Amino acid sequence: MYCDSSFGYVYQEEKIQCQKPIQLRSFLSFILQLLRTNMLHQIALLATVTILGVLEQAYFAMQVIYARRKCKVSPPGVSGPPEFERIFRAQVNCSEYFPIFLSLLWVAGVFFHQGLAAFCGLIYLYARYQYFSGYAWTAQGRVSCFVQRRAGTKKVKFIHMTSKTARE
Amino acid sequence: MYCDSSFGYVYQEEKIQCQKPIQLRSFLSFILQLLRTNMLHQIALLATVTILGVLEQAYFAMQVIYARRKCKVSPPGVSGPPEFERIFRAQVNCSEYFPIFLSLLWVAGVFFHQGLAAFCGLIYLYARYQYFSGYAWTAQGRVSCFVQRRAGTKKVKFIHMTSKTARE
Amino acid sequence: MYCDSSFGYVYQEEKIQCQKPIQLRSFLSFILQLLRTNMLHQIALLATVTILGVLEQAYFAMQVIYARRKCKVSPPGVSGPPEFERIFRAQVNCSEYFPIFLSLLWVAGVFFHQGLAAFCGLIYLYARYQYFSGYAWTAQGRVSCFVQRRAGTKKVKFIHMTSKTARE
Numbered sequence: 001m002y003c004d005s006s007f008g009y010v011y012q013e014e015k016i017q018c019q020k021p022i023q024l025r026s027f028l029s030f031i032l033q034l035l036r037t038n039m040l041h042q043i044a045l046l047a048t049v050t051i052l053g054v055l056e057q058a059y060f061a062m063q064v065i066y067a068r069r070k071c072k073v074s075p076p077g078v079s080g081p082p083e084f085e086r087i088f089r090a091q092v093n094c095s096e097y098f099p100i101f102l103s104l105l106w107v108a109g110v111f112f113h114q115g116l117a118a119f120c121g122l123i124y125l126y127a128r129y130q131y132f133s134g135y136a137w138t139a140q141g142r143v144s145c146f147v148q149r150r151a152g153t154k155k156v157k158f159i160h161m162t163s164k165t166a167r168e
Numbered sequence: 169m170y171c172d173s174s175f176g177y178v179y180q181e182e183k184i185q186c187q188k189p190i191q192l193r194s195f196l197s198f199i200l201q202l203l204r205t206n207m208l209h210q211i212a213l214l215a216t217v218t219i220l221g222v223l224e225q226a227y228f229a230m231q232v233i234y235a236r237r238k239c240k241v242s243p244p245g246v247s248g249p250p251e252f253e254r255i256f257r258a259q260v261n262c263s264e265y266f267p268i269f270l271s272l273l274w275v276a277g278v279f280f281h282q283g284l285a286a287f288c289g290l291i292y293l294y295a296r297y298q299y300f301s302g303y304a305w306t307a308q309g310r311v312s313c314f315v316q317r318r319a320g321t322k323k324v325k326f327i328h329m330t331s332k333t334a335r336e
Numbered sequence: 337m338y339c340d341s342s343f344g345y346v347y348q349e350e351k352i353q354c355q356k357p358i359q360l361r362s363f364l365s366f367i368l369q370l371l372r373t374n375m376l377h378q379i380a381l382l383a384t385v386t387i388l389g390v391l392e393q394a395y396f397a398m399q400v401i402y403a404r405r406k407c408k409v410s411p412p413g414v415s416g417p418p419e420f421e422r423i424f425r426a427q428v429n430c431s432e433y434f435p436i437f438l439s440l441l442w443v444a445g446v447f448f449h450q451g452l453a454a455f456c457g458l459i460y461l462y463a464r465y466q467y468f469s470g471y472a473w474t475a476q477g478r479v480s481c482f483v484q485r486r487a488g489t490k491k492v493k494f495i496h497m498t499s500k501t502a503r504e
């Protein structure tokens with residue numbers, strides 16, 4: 001039996017030797033390419049969230065650089081006005097948790113559900129942005145700013161932030 | 169020749185057109201599913217050790233939070249009583265090495281032997297716990313506590329720890 | 337039709353039952369092994385650059401340990417002579433960016449081009465070594481040392497480094 005490359009037609013022969021080496025190599029290349037494409041689809045969302053996380057970390061680093069220039073704190077110094085120290089610590093804290101975030105994102109995305117893991121990853125990145133913004137505002141703001149925005153009480157937040165700033 | 173979906177029977181025909189599209193799609197889906205399952209098995213232990221590492225990092229972070237409350241060191245401050253500073257530095261040092269640990273774990277587990285890499289990963293996590301406990305106790309304890317427990321000399325360790333604590 | 341394990345010959349039969357279970361298992365094992373090998377080839381360069389990055393981080397950590405001994409700054413202290421503080425901050429900064437580097441390396445290498453991503457990774461590791469060397473020399477040197485070496489002006493660099501050291 002002769003199997004041509006299009007697998008379309010077969011012919012009767014008493015002894016048939018399929019041109020197996022050529023078809024097998026083509027078939028395997030085809031399988032490999034298909035599997036690679038399929039695998040990339042299975043991690044594409046996770047990779048997107050990873051890149052968004054990297055961009056966020058870059059944004060935080062830029063804020064520290066601006067704060068260093070504004071508050072005139074040159075490396076290797078890490079002490080200065082409270083405003084600088086809060087931004088510096090906010091960026092360091094976000095950097096500390098970045099590998100933990102990536103580990104959980106990828107393990108959950110590969111072993112359980114890619115879409116759900118990516119969605120939780122986006123929630124985390126948003127929470128981290130709130131944390132950074134709040135911490136840069138006041139030390140308490142790293143938690144308050146996020147909690148109160150969730151509750152939707154902009155008025156209470158304004159009073160709370162003002163009182164915290166006054167106390168510091 | 170007609171190849172039915174169970175690949176069980178064949179019929180002779182002069183011109184035969186295999187119902188290749190349907191079978192090929194089913195066959196490929198089956199292969200993809202099988203490969204995905206096989207691949208997940210090949211990294212399951214590494215993922216487990218990764219999660220254990222994340223839990224350990226979370227434990228260290230909680231210890232810092234407790235120490236901040238106990239020693240009354242509010243963010244963004246990182247200076248305070250020696251007890252706080254040791255716990256803080258221990259957690260920072262563990263965080264610094266966490267990405268290095270993950271890189272080595274996964275490269276070794278994927279390219280060489282998953283079981284052995286996972287086992288070494290567990291050893292590392294245990295050593296890190298000893299490091300943190302020792303460092304939280306005394307600055308020298310970040311190494312002593314681990315070395316002496318290995319040597320099994322509990323008496324010498326007690327004397328050593330006492331003398332170190334007395335010197336600090 | 338009887339398909340033997342070598343796929344070489346076929347015989348005519350009215351009802352043919354392929355010895356599918358045994359061949360399919362062998363075939364799938366073969367496919368799995370081939371795919372695993374193929375996949376490892378597709379990430380081998382990325383893994384190599386990852387290991388080089390880990391070795392570089394280990395080198396930076398060793399420099400901090402030597403600096404601690406030389407400048408007599410014992411843990412948990414992180415303040416001391418400017419020479420120690422620069423080396424300490426250089427190593428901390430490199431550690432902060434290591435997870436970002438790994439994320440970009442692997443996402444670019446898996447989704448775009450392994451060779452190109454690995455090459456850019458090597459450029460980054462070299463730039464990081466220049467950054468560390470420069471920063472250890474002077475605070476300005478973390479950028480100057482790299483920029484001037486690129487311009488190939490060794491003479492200007494010597495004068496620049498001397499003047500910076502004199503100013504600090």
Ligand SMILES: N[C@@H](CCC(=O)N[C@@H](CS)C(=O)NCC(=O)O)C(=O)O
Pocket residue numbers: 061062064065068075076088091425426429432478
């Ligand atoms: N953690 C960094 C974040 C921003 C950053 O990477 N800055 C660059 C350019 S100013 C740097 O070399 N920082 C010096 C350092 O980290 O000690 C910082 O404190 O500055």
Ligand SMILES: N[C@@H](CCC(=O)N[C@@H](CS)C(=O)NCC(=O)O)C(=O)O
Pocket residue numbers: 089090093096142229230232233236243244256259
């Ligand atoms: N490195 C952290 C570990 C624990 C942690 O993540 N603490 C939270 C809640 S107190 C925080 O926002 N820390 C502020 C900071 O890292 O500056 C620390 O020093 O506090």
Ligand SMILES: N[C@@H](CCC(=O)N[C@@H](CS)C(=O)NCC(=O)O)C(=O)O
Pocket residue numbers: 257258261264310397398400401404411412424427
């Ligand atoms: N960031 C580390 C880098 C080198 C390191 O890992 N040193 C070990 C041995 S001296 C250590 O336990 N450091 C204590 C610490 O990081 O607080 C440091 O500042 O020392």
